[in-house]
Amino acid sequence: MSVDGWNTVLVLGGIRSGKSEFAESLVAEAPTVRYVATSAAADPDDTEWATRLAAHRARRPGSWTTEETAGDPRRLADVLASAGPNETLLVDDLGGWVTVLLDPAHQPADDVATITELADAVRASEARIVLVSPEVGLSLVPTTPLGRAFTDALGAANRAVADACDAVALVVAGQPVWLKPATPARPVDVPTQATPTTGAAAPTSGVADPTGGAQPPLPDVLTPTVPAAPAAPTADGTGWAAPTMALPVVATGLVIQPGMELPMPDEYAGPQAVQRLGTLDLPGAGLGVLERVVEFAAATQGTPTPTPWTGVRVLLLHGDHAGGAAAGAPVGESARLARQARAGRGALARLAAESGASLQVVDAPPSAPIEHGPALDADAVEAALRYGWRLAEEAAEAGVRLLVLGACGAGAEAAAAAVLVATAGAEAPTVLGRVHTADGEIDDAAWMVRCATVRDALHRTRRSPRDAKDILAELGGGDVAVAAGVLLGATARRVPVLLDGPVGLAAGMVARDLAGQARHWCLLVDHGGHPAVRLAADVLGLTPLLDLRLDLGEGANALAALPLLRSVLALAGSLPAHPHHGGPDDEPTGDPTGDAAPTTPTAATATPTGEVGATTVPATTDRATDLPAGDAATGAADPDAGPAVGEVADPDAGPAGAEVADPDAGPAGPDATPEFAEPVPAGPGPTTTDAGPERDPSGRRAG
Template identity: 60%
Template sequence: MSADGWSSVLVLGGIRSGKSAFAESLVAAAPSVRYVATAAGGEDDPEWRGRIEAHQRRRPQSWTTEETGADPGRLAALLAEAKPDETLLVDDLGGWVATLLDPANQPNDDVATVAALAEAVHACAARLVVVSPEVGLSLVPATAVGRAFVDALGTANQALADACDRVAFVVAGRPTWLKSTAADPGIVTDLQAEEGTTQVEGTTQGGRAPHNAMAAATPARVTTAAAAAPLTTPSASTTTFEPVDPGTVIEAGMDLPLPDSDAGPDARDRLERLDLPGAGIGALLEAVEFAAATQGTATPRPWGPVRVLLVDGRHAGGASAGSDPAESDRRAAEAESGEGALARLAATADADIAVVRVPPSGAMEDGAVLDAATVDAALRQGWELAATAAEDGREALVIGACGTGTEAAATAVVAATTGAEPVATLPRVLVPGARYDDDAWMRRCAAVRDAMHRIRQEPRGAKDVLAQLGGADLAVATGALLGAAARRMPVFLDGPLGIAAGLVARDLASQSRHWCLLADAGRLQLVRQGADVLGLTPVLDLGLDLGEGANTLAALPLLRSAIALAAALPVHPTLLTTPGDAGLSENDEPGQGDDEEATFAEPEPHGPGPASA
């Protein structure tokens, strides 16, 4: 058994329960994973093939795949051959049982085969996660074949539950541990915090020991509010976030997946042939290419529901000059209650808002704003926020902020990582009443200048920059960006916080920037210069200055419309070459749509040309 309490886990759950996504989160920290696919067939079933492709898109590029669908005995042999330093994910046992019961594999001693598999799981030297459907809660099937499948799978589940160190049951995306104790390291027995539970210093909810230094001192509190409708105020539910994958190590040199490098250019080429009026979709082509690359298809679909991570951080010292903490509290409370500009925009963009309150950060001009342990903990918090969004069915993240001092901290981070001049990029301080407070701006400039002078001989690694300048809010945003990239989830950067987090995430994992899109850069030089270093070109140039997160939500419906239009329109009729396609009929003249029979004939001139003249 490994140091964190388990070497093998059985994950049970019903259809569409989220069991596969949870199983994948258990092994997300492994440098490489052998994914064992047990399903056979499906070539003639588009719906089944679609499910398989959805699973494939979620897997990081560092994973390898083993197919055992043709031979049920191959699974036990593969487990026996596994090495101690390997990680295996078997998904799922239902496909294995279906193959076992296939008439082509009979006669067969099914009970002995299941027992052999259970013994192989128990003796497996590798770290192992097995996914299996739970069929014990349904009605008894009406057919003999159905009853045989249920009986065999139920027997297999019981045998593997005995053989595995841990057993989890997933319902509606929420795992419950059936075989574990609360004292086991790395195992969270209750992922849902109960409302009204009191936080006790030094522990998390339910009396469990904290997972990291940040949780022990001041856990980041996450409030998820449903998107506001124009005339209604939805209720918000408050939960305390706790990480579920303590094995992930976030450090420089991380190997994250990359989007499909061919799908984007293929989508661009495809747009040139579509029946689009006028000259096309203009700058929105950037959004179509990005969606195609991140989805791995030349015909992407518009993003579904998205989640806004509204990070509420507080910076001490001159970074917060001119800021009113009460105003930040009011903005966060509005988002939680479904009111205010951000919530209204979220209602039109199919988005929900998670308000993330992080511990305060120190004054950058006086010394390090965070210690190393808190930086690691904040990165882990952000990583798990992205995992939670994925498990909740969100298809993209928007990173925004409503705290105090964030713009100055982001300016310092951009200056430290790109060499930008802080005075030229620090945004002016706008106070209520459309008035600029230049005295507060000068104090912020002085704080950034003093901080840059203080660290002039300090290391400039990603974590060093977060500890010396960035603070907890930037660290959480960076972790969320990395976690989203690890799960192939697009991230919309919006405002100084998102750009600064993108630069730090790039230094931890260079692949992360390829999962980022900048819908509109607004009017801030800080955002434009940081985006230029990241290689991000704003899709739109609307000059929006609604605050972090709101710019993206305002532009998102237009981006979705462009992607939907590109996916729905047919090829222009004049470019069709095959009889039977739209725009041609079977009665067309021979050779009109046949590339093999068509010949090119140079047109005859109707007047004197260069040769005759």
């Protein structure tokens, strides 16, 4: 598109000014267009008028459909109001519509009310609308009553529709001049100096601008609501243990510049957290690759026992790119997604509500076609960087503990790819993802246009500097610049950021060149199968945690995985240590089945083995071996122990039930042969439930 940020536009111009051609160029990239013809049928004898109409029809692509409203002027408002958000309409023109409105066949009628209805329909429509109208206010006053009525009615219609439209352009001699910009310039800024303080840094967002300019308000922070339980705050309610860092005072008065010294995560807390994981009562290999989540959270929170992130804010950057970068992007889709998020609808708002996260939709400056010239000027880049910094500062002051960065601008992927090509030395076709139509089909023609756009932009800037701000001005544009400012501001306030998509990774490449510490505060959840994300992650040293290849939209992919990350942190923080590492042992102290030998002999756990007459008495245990004395199935008796307590000894028999004879008693019989006796083990031996070989009542081995 030639102009970004608008949903409805009015194109004014004189006779043969080129207004219709300019209006058609605004919707040239739309896959389908409904051309709304408002003029009445021409006089069959007027060949010149018929020739004009034929020329108009010849310019329309074959994919366009034509709809006529000349029969009823009120029908135009109905057509605009009923159009869907995915439709694009071109109304040409309001001069013909007013002519039909003033036709005696439609009188008497309330012309003012009909014009008001048209303006209300334009204002309420969700479709992409371009209206063409003649500008008659610069001509002489007509000399006839009908001519004066026409100019008065058309002038009133132009004023009402211009007020309802997002943008208004005047075409003079084929040159468009924007009378009402779609995205008016907003002088964003942050304080040029920050006062060093001890401990926590004083908030800089409230300091007055030395130049005298007022700070513009930040976007509203939304809280999407769906039937979901919000995340509970931490038990102690405390924030970070590590203090924030005050920005250094630079002699030039600039804060955001290359070589900034920003804080790093705690270099000890991360390894200590991983070491602590090895002592927890976790089965198997434990958390696997998700150990990196615990390490990252520990380092950014400054503690070996990190807690799950509670205060989460999603920043959705909406900034369109003109030219070939947006080839194949559905017209008006990015604006629709931004409006949807503001209204609390759509995947991003739903996931934010499920995660208890707040949502902030940020309008970034629109970017010019990079194949023809710079995307932004130097002043706009400075303003965008500082604006992003302010967004991060405001989030930190509001208690946000984790930022999620997303984007929804048309052409954002191609602009991010251009930044990666310039900073990482890649080729455009290797970092540009496939382009899909609204029906889910692959659009190879649009993909080739994007490749050619990035190629032409790199060729145009082949002799330009490759500094961070130069890359933002020439290639990155508004959304990448704001995202880079967010990363720098979050780093200064020790707030970690979840990256998700090409825009966030391109901003990470730029932020790295301004402050190398910024990349250490970033976490990449999923690469989404996008080649640009894979390349940038490899350069920045960010290994994706997952390989889910989610394609829910930039920002929504990270939110979908956020519950898993929180669960990992909650598990790592609540599990006790393994018993081998000093943790509590919840095992039973004894097992009467014999599966585990008791460590301390007690009468309650002894096995009754002795029997005298009708009286059963418990057998004693040997303290050296913890084995029941006199139990033939469990081991040898102590030769010096004598008879068991409560048992009447046979003076002619050896130890009752003993497997090894007393060495002082001699052979058990004349036919007995001496056998090698196993030494008594020093500790508990194996137990068995097998009855073993049959014993001779006299105590001698049978056979």
